Amino acid sequence: MFEIVFLGTGGSIPTERRNLPAIAVRFQGKIFLFDAGEDVQRQYVKAKLGLNHPLYIFISHIHGDHVIGLPGLLLRMALLGRLRPLQIFGSEELIKYVKAIQDSIGLATTFEANVYGIPSDFVFEDDGIKVRAFPVDHRGPALGFELTYERKRGKFHPERALALGIPKGPLWHQLASGHSIELEGRVVTPDEVAEPPPRPLKIVYSGDTRPCDTLRDASRGADVLICEAMYASDKADLAAERGHMTARQAAEIARDAEVRHLFLTHYSPRYEMEDGEPILQEARSIFPNTVLARDLMRVRLSRTDFAIESPPHQ
Ligand SMILES: [Zn+2]
Ligand SMILES: [Zn+2]
Structure with missing residues (x-):
């Protein structure tokens, strides 16, 4: 059973109700964290994720809204005595960023925190889990991630x-x-004497991007696509200019790639007053199986089960 926990669903600026991008995927006691927006450490605690689990952090790109929470999370873990090493994957700039923080504020960790600069076709594999990076079309180098879980063999009888x-x-x-x-x-x-291997489970995260073929291809048949939807279609020009997507474009990708569930995230604070409704309605008119992600929303996912647990409305 996978559990996806949205730790931050805001775009660019945090609001009263939404933190900046961070998504935890929990599986068999391990946590795969995608992006580390500001204040991810408090969201991490609110979500009761625990600070000493095996942890792999994947950073989509070096924009502030996706990385400013990383030092705080590392600091918290160090102050509370984490010992287990963790690994961080991102661009070469990410290595410089973490090093600059370490040098300037003397951030020392009680555990080994290795930062790896990864190519845009990077693949991480661990015990049946595969996280594949793919390049997306944002402003400057940016990655999306495809997480798949595959069992090589079916049940033995x-x-x-x-x-x-x-x-x-x-x-x-x-x-x-x-x-x-x-x-x-x-x-x-x-x-x-054995069943065929079960179909793989797949979760895809877009990062920040304009609509692009790499995202569409990675999303093919995904159980869950977590896609940015910064604007509604009336701001399509702005979306294109700033390297983002409209809700309509996100929904078109979900439809074309035949995903099972679409979760919209990273939507602009301008839709806060209307509780994100313009974004959600626009997407649902094209892809009905769309959910607007909210901070601390949890999604449980297996080959046979799917459940969403929404936090009480704030
Ligand atoms: Zn962003
Ligand atoms: Zn960005």
Whole structure:
């Protein structure tokens, strides 16, 4: 079961109700954090994410609204005695940024915090989880991320193995590991005793971007697309000029890529008064399965389940 926790859904400027971009994806005790907008540390605590879990941080680009919370989060973890190393992935500029903070305010951590400059086709893999970066079309270098979880093999059925006369032991192990075996002159293949691998689960995060093919391709068939939607269509020119998307454009990508669920985030404070309704309605007219992300909203996702837990309205 995946859990997506929106820690910040604002764009550019935090508002009373929304922090700046940060999305945590929790899976099997590990946390994958995408962007670290201002005050992510308090949101992290409010969301009860815990400060000592295995943590991998992916930064989409070096704009202030996506990185200003990073030093605070590291500082908090250090003050509270985190010992477990963590890894941070982003651009070469991110390395300079973290180093400048460390040098200027003497930020020392109680744990190893390695920052890696990554290419735009970077792939991170860990125990069935794959996070693939892809370039997007913003102002300056910027990345989106595609997180997939894939099981290489389907469920093994001992009763099928027994029915074929295969004795329990090393032969079962070979079949369960995906290898054919030979028994009394007959070859038994893994698909005779195991189900096919389940479909991969996929979560895609756009970062900041204009509509682009790389995002559309990465989103193909995704369970969840988390997409920026800075403006409504009446500000389409502004969106293009500033390297952002309209809600309509986000919804078109979701529709074209046949995603299951679209979550809109990073929408402008100008829609705050109307509670984001213009953004949401515009997107839903094209892609009905659209949700407006809110701070501290949680999404639980597996191959069979999908549930949204919304925080009480503030
Ligand atoms: Zn931004
Ligand atoms: Zn930006």
